[in-house]
Amino acid sequence: MAEVLVQFTDPVVADGVAYTASACGARGHDGLWEGWIEFTPIDGDPPLRSARETTQPNRDDTMYWATGLSAVYLEGALSRTLAADRAPVADFPPATPAFSEPAPAPTAASSRNTTDRGNRTGHAVLDPFAVYRKGEQLLRQQLGALSAWHLVNIIQAHGLSRLDPVQLNAMGEPGLIELIVIAVAGRGGQPEATRRAQSAGRVRAARQHASPARR
Numbered sequence: 737m738a739e740v741l742v743q744f745t746d747p748v749v750a751d752g753v754a755y756t757a758s759a760c761g762a763r764g765h766d767g768l769w770e771g772w773i774e775f776t777p778i779d780g781d782p783p784l785r786s787a788r789e790t791t792q793p794n795r796d797d798t799m800y801w802a803t804g805l806s807a808v809y810l811e812g813a814l815s816r817t818l819a820a821d822r823a824p825v826a827d828f829p830p831a832t833p834a835f836s837e838p839a840p841a842p843t844a845a846s847s848r849n850t851t852d853r854g855n856r857t858g859h860a861v862l863d864p865f866a867v868y869r870k871g872e873q874l875l876r877q878q879l880g881a882l883s884a885w886h887l888v889n890i891i892q893a894h895g896l897s898r899l900d901p902v903q904l905n906a907m908g909e910p911g912l913i914e915l916i917v918i919a920v921a922g923r924g925g926q927p928e929a930t931r932r933a934q935s936a937g938r939v940r941a942a943r944q945h946a947s948p949a950r951r
């Protein structure tokens with residue numbers, strides 16, 4: 737039976753519309769738990785549901801996932817839900833899920849679009865480079881709201897350390913946060929692929945403006 741695991745107090749806003757967000761979960765047909773997010777417009781319009789956001793072995797792990805979601809993650813989930821243009825359902829009381837399971841998996845076309853953007857960051861709840869560009873303090877605040885396993889996922893997804901998961905988990909949340917901040921700041925707030933592209937662009941520009949070789 738589906739249930740609301742976490743109901744978030746701060747509204748999530750998209751296109752000028754404010755939504756209340758609820759992390760929901762239910763046991764799937766295979767015995768595993770599925771987690772998704774429901775967004776209810778404050779103006780009374782029908783609620784929306786995201787596609788499946790996580791699969792966990794049991795309810796406790798699904799609850800752990802739900803309690804680690806950040807505001808940035810909720811904003812991204814709402815954007816994906818609106819982009820998918822799923823049909824809404826009739827309104828339900830806020831404490832009761834409007835759906836019994838997450839939305840169907842994306843179509844082949846949308847899956848290709850996701851792959852084109854790169855799948856290394858698919859399991860990270862936030863992009864530390866994007867947040868860092870808004871300020872280091874904001875990045876620290878966002879990271880401080882996450883659990884250790886979320887932090888480890890961010891580090892691995894963005895290639896911020898060569899340490900294995902066991903070594904990373906042994907560092908604890910404060911150490912993981914420092915590792916992320918230092919690694920992101922050391923790259924100037926730009927992902928490695930972006931930095932390489934910028935460097936290649938500078939090299940090409942230098943070659944174009946170089947003086948002709950003397951004969």
